Structures are given as structure tokens and as C-alpha cells.
Amino acid sequence: MRWPPTSDPRGTVPPRPLAGNSPVRRASKALVVLIATAGAGHAPLPVPPIPPAHPPTDQPAPVPNPNASAPPVKTSQGPRVTIQDFRAQAFDQSHGYAPGSRFETSEDRRNIQTPGLKVWLPLQ
Numbered sequence: 140m141r142w143p144p145t146s147d148p149r150g151t152v153p154p155r156p157l158a159g160n161s162p163v164r165r166a167s168k169a170l171v172v173l174i175a176t177a178g179a180g181h182a183p184l185p186v187p188p189i190p191p192a193h194p195p196t197d198q199p200a201p202v203p204n205p206n207a208s209a210p211p212v213k214t215s216q217g218p219r220v221t222i223q224d225f226r227a228q229a230f231d232q233s234h235g236y237a238p239g240s241r242f243e244t245s246e247d248r249r250n251i252q253t254p255g256l257k258v259w260l261p262l263q
Contacts, residue, residue, distance in 0.1 A: 216261060
């Protein structure tokens with residue numbers, strides 16, 4: 140027998156099944172939504188600490204020293220040579236994208252940059 144039947148020997152067509160609108164389906168959908176959105180309950184919050192009746196007064200609050208000075212800088216009168224990385228740290232807007240999604244030079248692709256020498260010669 141083919142579904143849906145086109146006609147019945149008695150001349151009546153049986154009713155078509157309801158597609159998703161039956162009361163049982165509606166009730167089961169509502170039950171699924173209710174269970175999915177129901178909270179699992181919460182644990183009670185801890186009791187906050189009780190402040191002391193009389194706060195301690197034996198120590199003042201820390202205050203920065205207005206007379207503090209920076210440590211002295213050693214000045215060398217002779218030439219100095221130091222190793223330094225001269226890689227320019229430009230602002231990069233491609234964070235979060237896959238590697239290769241922006242143009243990179245061969246220097247950018249290196250994990251470890253070749254360091255350079257910085258020579259300082261005083262003119263006095």
C-alpha cells in the first residue's frame with residue numbers, strides 16, 4: 140500500500156499524520172527545553188571575613204619616598220661594543236590569524252634573529 144493513499148475503497152481519505160505539531164511532540168520539545176535550560180543549582184557563597192572591631196594603628200600606611208633618586212649610571216669614557224638585536228618591533232594586526240595570512244619577510248620568518256654589534260664611541 141502506498142503512503143499517502145489516494146483513496147480508500149470506501150471513498151474516504153485517511154487523515155495525514157501531523158508533522159511536528161502533535162501535542163505529544165510539543166510536550167516533549169517543551170520538556171527537552173526545560174531540562175536543557177534548568178540550572179543545576181548553586182553552592183552557597185562563603186561567609187566573608189569579619190573586619191576587626193579596632194583596626195591596627197601601630198603601623199602607618201606605606202608612602203613613596205619623595206627624596207628617592209635613581210641609582211647612579213656608570214659612564215665609561217672609552218668605546219663600548221655590545222651585542223644587540225636590531226629587529227624592529229612594529230605593531231602587528233595579524234595576531235590570531237593563521238601563519239602566512241600576512242606578508243612576512245625572510246627576517247620575520249626566522250625564529251632567532253641574527254644579532255648585530257652596537258659600537259658606542261664617545262666624541263669628547
